[in-house]
Amino acid sequence: MLRAQRGKESKERFLWTLEMACETECRPLGVFTCQLCALTAPYSYVGQKPPDTQSVVLLEESYVMKDPFTSDKDRFLILGSKCSLCSRLVCVGPECSLFYSKRFCLPCVQENIDAFPQEIRQDLEKRKVPSKRPASQPSSRT
Numbered sequence: 253m254l255r256a257q258r259g260k261e262s263k264e265r266f267l268w269t270l271e272m273a274c275e276t277e278c279r280p281l282g283v284f285t286c287q288l289c290a291l292t293a294p295y296s297y298v299g300q301k302p303p304d305t306q307s308v309v310l311l312e313e314s315y316v317m318k319d320p321f322t323s324d325k326d327r328f329l330i331l332g333s334k335c336s337l338c339s340r341l342v343c344v345g346p347e348c349s350l351f352y353s354k355r356f357c358l359p360c361v362q363e364n365i366d367a368f369p370q371e372i373r374q375d376l377e378k379r380k381v382p383s384k385r386p387a388s389q390p391s392s393r394t
């Protein structure tokens with residue numbers, strides 16, 4: 253009985269397996285949006301220990317996506333996380349947040365700048381310098 257439709261069934265089975273795999277692995281949980289720079293990206297995991305990574309424990313609860321540029325299973329990108337003060341979602345970009353034992357969005361850092369050590373302040377001063385990089389890299393779309 254099964255044998256008669258094996259070809260079809262195994263194909264369906266295969267697709268189903270793929271779908272199941274995707275459900276746990278590559279289906280994004282949602283879309284991460286940085287509340288400061290409006291960066292958006294689909295994330296597939298939130299927490300401190302991304303799946304498929306061996307002995308990786310993040311210092312903070314982070315929004316994580318699989319690295320789309322590699323098929324390597326345990327490569328992932330940290331998109332951002334919550335500011336520990338105002339709990340805004342911010343990306344890890346240097347213009348949006350910094351990590352100093354916890355994640356802080358830059359507005360919160362500015363507000364509480366006295367609470368941060370000098371090295372952080374200096375670092376921020378550096379960040380303020382507008383880095384005008386001309387977008388000269390041609391996109392190599394074919």
Ligand SMILES: [Zn+2]
Binds near residue numbers: 287344
């Ligand atoms: Zn941002």
Ligand SMILES: [Zn+2]
Binds near residue numbers: 335358
């Ligand atoms: Zn904040």
